[in-house]
Amino acid sequence: MSGGLFDRLQHELNAREKARGLSMADLLSLPDAERKLMNWLLDRQEASFSELVTQAGESKQRVRAMVDALVMQGFLRKIERGTEEENVGYQVRFARKRGASLPLNIWSALDEKIGKSETGQGES
Amino acid sequence: MSKIISVHSYRGGTGKSNITANLAATIAQQGKRVGVIDTDIQSPGIHLIFGMDDAQMDRALNDYLWGHCPIEEAAYDVSAVIRTEKEPSLDGAIYLIPSSLKAGEITRVLRDGYDVGLLNNGFRALVQRLNLDYLLIDTHPGLNEETLLSLAISDTLVVIMRPDHQDYQGTAVTIDVARKLDVPRLLVVLNKVLPTSDKDDLRQQVESTYDAPVAAIMPLDEEMIRLGSRGIFCLRHPEHPLSATIRAIAAQVCQEAS
Numbered sequence A: 001m002s003g004g005l006f007d008r009l010q011h012e013l014n015a016r017e018k019a020r021g022l023s024m025a026d027l028l029s030l031p032d033a034e035r036k037l038m039n040w041l042l043d044r045q046e047a048s049f050s051e052l053v054t055q056a057g058e059s060k061q062r063v064r065a066m067v068d069a070l071v072m073q074g075f076l077r078k079i080e081r082g083t084e085e086e087n088v089g090y091q092v093r094f095a096r097k098r099g100a101s102l103p104l105n106i107w108s109a110l111d112e113k114i115g116k117s118e119t120g121q122g123e124s
Numbered sequence B: 001m002s003k004i005i006s007v008h009s010y011r012g013g014t015g016k017s018n019i020t021a022n023l024a025a026t027i028a029q030q031g032k033r034v035g036v037i038d039t040d041i042q043s044p045g046i047h048l049i050f051g052m053d054d055a056q057m058d059r060a061l062n063d064y065l066w067g068h069c070p071i072e073e074a075a076y077d078v079s080a081v082i083r084t085e086k087e088p089s090l091d092g093a094i095y096l097i098p099s100s101l102k103a104g105e106i107t108r109v110l111r112d113g114y115d116v117g118l119l120n121n122g123f124r125a126l127v128q129r130l131n132l133d134y135l136l137i138d139t140h141p142g143l144n145e146e147t148l149l150s151l152a153i154s155d156t157l158v159v160i161m162r163p164d165h166q167d168y169q170g171t172a173v174t175i176d177v178a179r180k181l182d183v184p185r186l187l188v189v190l191n192k193v194l195p196t197s198d199k200d201d202l203r204q205q206v207e208s209t210y211d212a213p214v215a216a217i218m219p220l221d222e223e224m225i226r227l228g229s230r231g232i233f234c235l236r237h238p239e240h241p242l243s244a245t246i247r248a249i250a251a252q253v254c255q256e257a258s
């Protein structure tokens, strides 16, 4: 694992970018109303704002605030196919599952061992 | 409408993989198109029950998660297991999406993680592209990201537990999480129950603890132990009482939620 300061910074930035989005643990810790809406959207895959309002069964203002906050947190992705409200879709934005944070030297030791036992397995 | 069914247990070794494989075979024998996906990336194994070995496996779920192929290319048609000489022309089919058995590929997923959104899309793509009636998801015990996602998108969750104090506790956690994820239907299966146990008492105890129906009570069975995951029990021993129990679970899984 060589590489200068710049590489490490870049690595850290990439890791942070990947970390954005909804993890299942995030989903479980959302307040009831938000969680219910996200559960529903997970099955639906995509919904418009008015569909979200219908599903939530709450006022437009309340759902607007909820949806905006979920977008801000990086849990919802806005798909803009036009400027009008009905042309904007919302999807769940998943976080990348982060790798286990074992020290790097353990992974390279594992790689070496596995590399030896899996002959012909060039990858990884 | 196709249905997604997750088979889970909080603790390991309860019989998830064997029950999943047997349910898949039973449902496919009824003429349905069934997908089976092994999301137990850390410790895969259900392919063995379908008689598939490592050498036959050149694509796995891992390849899809790394963007190497569309998910249906990691699906193996294992329908041959249900085609007997007596009834060769059944409509049913089984597609198996295994997880990689290569140590390097397992550690790579553990080390680098993967795109959970891709796994979610993969479940849907499988159902559509293979035209499945049912997708059965075999899970890793405990509650990791793959398992939680599987629960979240399931129409039915089958929770397997043994009559064991640790299983009781763990099942409570799973059921609590499943309710938070709005899983529409929960079924509990008690497995490895001593044949001498009072089944009615056990059923009542479990149903009142979790407020969820017990789909079946499966005894600890010698013949099953002897088979040792080297085949699909209900195909080998269709007349065995355990096979009748599996058919009863399948009937409940397939029953339209009312």
Ligand SMILES: Nc1ncnc2c1ncn2[C@@H]1O[C@H](COP(=O)(O)OP(=O)(O)OP(=O)(O)O)[C@@H](O)[C@H]1O
Residues within 6 Å of the ligand: B009, B011, B012, B013, B014, B015, B016, B017, B018, B019, B040, B043, B139, B140, B141, B191, B192, B193, B218, B219, B220, B221, B222, B224, B225, B227, B228, B229
């Ligand atoms: N009713 C039963 N009677 C006897 N043995 C059983 C029974 N059900 C399952 N087994 C045996 O228990 C062992 C574990 O089963 P299986 O691999 O299906 O469990 P699992 O929950 O998938 O395990 P893991 O958590 O490791 O994935 C196997 O050897 C299987 O043959």
Ligand SMILES: [Mg+2]
Residues within 6 Å of the ligand: B016, B017, B018, B040, B045, B046, B138, B139
């Ligand atoms: Mg298993």
